[in-house]
Amino acid sequence: MRIALSQITTGPDPEKNLTAVREQAHRAAESGARLVAFPEATMACFATPLAPLAEPLDGPWATEVRRIAKAAGLVVVAGMFTPAEAGKVTNTLLVTGSGVEASYDKIHLYDAFGFTESDTVAPGSEVVTVDVDGVRVGLATCYDIRFPELFRAHADAGAVVSLLPASWGAGPGKRDQWELLTRARALDATVWLAAVDQADPAASGTSVPQKAPTGIGLSAVIGPDGTVRDQLQEGPGLLIADLDLDEVASVRRNVPVLANRALARS
Template structure:
């Protein structure tokens, strides 16, 4: 399976960002990708008031993403915000395209490093996987990467690939943590992990004026043995990767950590 990771910097205007997604999806289609993955907050960047921008899954922004998928023939996965109770939003991943229609609401909210995502975002509770050309794929968002049980749940559901969409917060040691965590999640679930982040705004010439998690770039494709196969730097770019999903079976025979799991007694 050939996938495209589109490392972009989005702004506060959903329509402008949708235009950027269309341009990038066309690039991915020209590169013969089957799936194109955009970052978390592709609809609108963090640091923007989210509740006024949130739209339902049948609203104009999601409809625009579906139109992009139809125009290009790709499965498109992108982060958006949908309305939630009490004036909050859900941090939602929309996956749409030929034979695919699903949405995942981020389960683990980024209440860390002095930022409180839960002030404005309602957590999800459901594990979501999709199927593309007979391959099961799990969906995850940013801070989820710190919770290995989610990625093992993807594997238990039959996934050979997890897509991790992020807008990673900058700061001392955060790049190293991102690189360590993405490799660890691939290895302890023995699946492919494709992690796409927002490009570093500074690398796009955009000043950062808040402590909101606006991205550091460093998108990567990690093999089921935990090795980084391809990666990007901090600026905008597109990564095209060919994944041999059968490699998952080989690695799981060699490192059968899923089969060897035992629950410790109290």
């Protein structure tokens, strides 16, 4: 399975961000990718008032992403914000194209390191997987990476790939945590872990508020054995990766942590 991870820096204007989605989706399609994933907050970067720009899944922004996916002939995964109760929004992944239509609402909200996502964002509650060309893919968003049970739930649902769009907050030790956690979650669930972060705004020549979680780059593809197979640096880029899906079964035979876990609970 060939996938693409589009590491971009988004701004506050959803229409301008669609231009990047369109260009990157067509580049991914030209490479032969069947799925292209964009970061969390593709619709608009954090440090932007979210409620005024949130749209439903049948709104104009999501509709245009569907058109882009159809024109490119692949599945597009992009982070957006949908309306929620009490003036809040939901941090949503839209998954669309090639016969796939689904969404995932971020379950674990980023109330950490002095940032309180829950002030403006309502949490999701459902584990979501999708089938792309017969391959089951689990969906997660950014802070979800700190909760291994979600990725084990992907595996329990039959996923061999977990996809993690993010807008990772910068700060002391955060790069080490990003690299450690992505590798650990691949090992926990013995899945391919594809993590696509926003590019570091400084590397993109963009100025953003210091406290906003606006990305550090370092998007990566991690094998089911926890090894880094490919990784971008801090700046914008498009990572193309071929996932050997048979490797998941091989690793699970050698390191049957999922089966051993089930036995321990019985």
